[in-house]
Amino acid sequence: MVNQKKSKVIEKGRLTELLDKLTQGYHLIAPVQAKDVSFRRVESGSEVTLDYINSVLSPKNAFFSQTETLFRFFRDDNRGFQIEPCVEADREQVIFGIRPCDARSLRLMDMVFNGQYRDSYYLDKREKTTLIGLACFEPDETCFCPTFGIDPASGEDVDILFSDIGDRYLVEASTEKGAALLDKFAGFFVEPRGDEEQLRKARKAGLARMKKLDVSAIADKMAPLYGGDYWDSIGLKCLGCGICTYLCPTCHCFDIGDVNLDEGGGRFRCWDSCMFPEFTLMASGENPRPNRKTRIQQRFFHKLKYFYDRNGELACVGCGRCIRYCPVNIDISQIIEEVASGKAGND
Amino acid sequence: MKTSSKEVQDSVKKLFEDGRISHFIGYEAGSDSLRVTPCFLKSGQTVSRLVWNPLCANNLAKYLLDLRKVEGKVGILVKGCDSRSVVELLKENQIERDRVFIVGVPCSGIVDGEKLLAVLGISPGDVVAVEDGGDAFLVTTREGKRRVRKEQVLRGECLVCRYPTPVIYDVLLGEAIPSLPWVRDDYSLVRELEELSAEEKARYWNRELSQCIRCYACRNVCPVCNCPECIFDKKAPRWLSKANDISENLVYHLIRAFHVAGKCVDCGECERACPMGIPLRRLNKKVEKDLLELFGYTAGIDVEQQPPLTKYQVGDLDEFL
Amino acid sequence: MAAPRIGVFICHCGTNIGGIVDVPEVVDYAKKLPYVVHAEANLYTCSEEGISAIKEAIKEYDLNRVVVASCTPRTHQPLFRNACADAGLNPYLFEFVNIREHCSWIHMHDRREATEKAKELVKMGVAKARWLEAQEEFESGVYPAAMVIGGGVAGMSAALNLANQGFEVHLVEKEPELGGRLLKLNRIFTINKAPDELVDSMVKAVQGHSKIKLHMPAVVKAASGYIGNFDVSIDEDGQETSVKVGVIIVATGAQVLEPELYSYGKLDNVLTQLGLEQRLKDGKLGEFQNVVMINCVGARIPERPYCSRLCCMTAIKNAALMKEINPKAQVYVLHRDLMTYGVEFEEYYRKAREAGVRFIRYTLSNPPQVMGAKRVEAVKVYDELMDMEVELSCNLLVLATPLIPNADNEELSKMLKVPIGDGGFFLEAHVKLRPVEFAMDGIYVAGSCRWPADIKESIAQGYAAASEAAIPLRQGAVRVEAITATVDPKTCKGCGTCVLVCPFDAIELKESKIKGLEGKIVSEVNAALCKGCGLCAAACPNRAIQQRGFTDMQLLSMVNALSGKR
């Protein structure tokens, strides 16, 4: 919950200056306008845009990059190897502008990378990152984060939340890390004038219209659908591309490969997708998920059942990216509705 | 787009009733009013789901490959571009002509949703319906009806479409459209780039292709990318590293451009599917242009036409010596 | 598959390689390459000593791949392959690296760079060797019979030649008598004899030969198969019969152009040279006074650019004959150039001149003009030498027209899958090196169906084709180097791209009979027809068809090795 004492305000006119300052001590990752908005490392505040609902790619890349070298090796003359671990993140980083849905996804990713196995590559970056969230008051048609108990205007999963309330941002730290950062740059922030809460409330009015689906017993309702013909037409329609998994802020599957050169090489890991046929292809040639139906079924079972069974949470934050970008309009919110309402029965 | 959803529904219903088809691939309303989604019917009972409107972008020909083994004939709704993909599938023996029933619809352009929203300055939720109104689209919004000139909001491929009427069909719904008034230079997009220096070209494509996330949507949506095991998915030999970097992305897109050479009909699906907005048509159009200029070849118009890179003429251009 | 164990043999080739390339350094380098378990230098790897070194090393180090870095595979590959085979290693597990022609001999002034290049070439060879696979050569029997299509001099010569060697020959002639175009001639040039004198003995020999089965009049209707094993269906007098043969010789001849020039066919005193001979032969020529002959009628023009080679001699022959029949006649030959090559032809030409035949040169841009309404009365021609137009009185105009391909060449070419060249004549495998073979194994060509040929040439070609055709017949079997294409029916999508690019029609789309894939349409390679060019492998979109010995894996490994990738 927001500690009122920590609430501050920054005038809009000073934001760029603040971001400039941040780039001096941190790697600053912020939304940049290209063809679409995406999170990128920026060198100055002026590169940053705030005119976006959400980015195409989620900011998961900052912790779990699409391709990441794990270690390098060098051959020595006696056909042996010398291994050199990859350097850890050399600086603290700040992600500015992350939306509450994406921030929540990191909590879900933590369950994977900081569970039984602690993934140092992910955690190193996670620990060295301060998240500055941007409250979401004008969500997209495809957004449905309230379904998962996410308040798009809350700072629950970030260190600091910025809320655009007209001529200024209301700035609230929700963690010690956040508070420390605010202290460090205290010169940019002023005390609230008093009308901030009221202004924020007014801006939140539109959020009541957001789609909120009933997922109370979704995992249980999924179970009987396994292998059923409900997935036939979805599998037929699905193209088997990786858009949904690659854009998804909670998808975290990866593959590992080597670069093998004469003088040495490296081992990398890269995103993989359960939508790809070779994802489950075994060396013997056997493929337990041999067609698009079984693969797309896997994706929804993972999101709506397996992840829940293991971690007590559904692996979706309602960001709507997969819905917006699916070339054939496969819509997870429709599927949730059909499963929840029993419409998704097997014929 | 004189043909209405109703005409499509009636015609498909009759086809089912007459026992001429056992399956039908068409469009139905999508999850919001700017989207349609592929629709698969197995009987005439549900034809009311079918729609036909200026949002029907998907090239459904791809799905013929999935329904190769079903009992009976598969009916499919095709626009001009889609029909040319069907021609290519026939050429490659991927489907049998007498196992498909082609319902053609003349198409006078598909709307580009993003352009439409930008021109009207509205958000997706504001749109209720989009209809064809001759040289303009009629857009019903929450605030009322708006008229938008087609050239402002058409998809890129529709701006240069030379085959608005299907080139192959069993039945054509509506009157053939001989040509589209806005179509002029097909290759201006390509020429602009050709005129740049090597350095500028490299910079342009580096910028564009560095965005690629290798989701393979461009490949998977493409009807002529129909290999049972794509060479990019092969483990041995490995043509492409799974590591995502600009060098490998370039390898992927160049080889893909070559693999669809002489088969690509510029349906625009690759570019539409790309979540990163990479101008993939600019790559495929280049090959299309060269095949036309070098060998006088246009893909997807004649089943009997032999693919240009599988044949030769002794008198072909020889710049190699 | 056992893990690769590669042995590398680097040849000094005396000083040819060793004098430039630092061979010991290359050996040391090779030892460190992946999968290399043994590397050594040889003074001459191709010597007896070198060969036994390879054989011993195969045994001692349990090698399952051998790489020799020496000279060119074009000469020495069989030797090293045999060495491997002798040591019990499949010969296709051998890889050749050329560090002499492609390295030491061309970089004699840069020993350092030559050594570095040799190392890299060896690295590439080793990278390919790692992916070599044992191969079996395809062998198929040769049915000991031949078919000769065409009963002209070329065909009869070929048939007799083969039959005299003891092979059964099926001779197919579409006309009701043997002899071909020759039968229509009046006289044969240079010897000035009637053709019967020549042909009769040949025809009798053919007809009386116990090994020759004559099919006449008959035409080929269909053909299938490959070298050693062709099935040809012939329509003989309305009856279709099927014949099995091991080789086929095409000797179908050519025909004479009937021109649409110089009022031919419109005025009745205009003949072709062949028409003239026909009349002479039948004794129906009648009286004549002034004869004009025009050469190159319909030849060496943009739409038919070739020289038919025989018409000049034919015109000279007939001009001299006209002078002989009627010494008072004025005989003119209007020509563009005279093709009277060789002593014998030149002499023949000189004699005609001596006999009083007049030769006038005209040019293509200024051709002769025919005067006369019902009959030709005169011919006007611009004489280049005199630089003036002359008018020649004429009551017989004779046109020398070229030989043109038979109309049914195309049909036959499709049936036999042999190519036709630009002019419509059959196209041999190589213009210089393989003049009587087709690119398609087991099919040969002779006589004017390939290119206008005179009698002597036709007979020589008939013999040549027969002698080539006798090789497989004699050997009784054909072996094909195991570099032919193979299809992976699982990934083949039956698109037919390989079928379209194959120059030998060696690939067909067929229903698979493999378990689990029954009924799937896939490409199937006929190893007997495949020549191992690899065009299919390069064209296949998903690489379901591969060329053995030059697989994607092997070629890509070489490219990767060269780029420092492993």
Added chain:
Amino acid sequence: MPDIKEVQTEFKPKILAFCCNWCAYAGADLAGVSRFQMPTNVRVIRVMCSGRVPPELVIRALANGLDGVMILGCHPGDCHYSEGNYLTRRRAHVLKRLLSYIGIEPERFQLRWVSAAEGAKFSAVVKEATDKITALGPNRWVDKK
């Protein structure tokens, strides 16, 4: 006096040549037999026909960082397989233009005809390619890594 620190190591391009067995490879052999001296930059891979070389392999070689790729085949009309080089020629036209379109200099990919009798031409082709590509500098593709 030139600044010694400015002197960089000399750029030595690495060029790959696919040679068909019947013409270009034999031409290269003849160049060797004739002792025609030439730059050391070109490495030959033997294929049976120039038509065996797919565009994928050329693209892969350039992406791997090789500075140039050549396909050397029989002159038109001389193909041992009668038409392989004609198909190569069509593909090469398209590939060359495509590579140039994305900013790869056309000199980095060449198709040349070299007969078995043209040892001198082989060495001229090697020299020309080496000179041109040296002048261009390293393959741009490498910068992308």
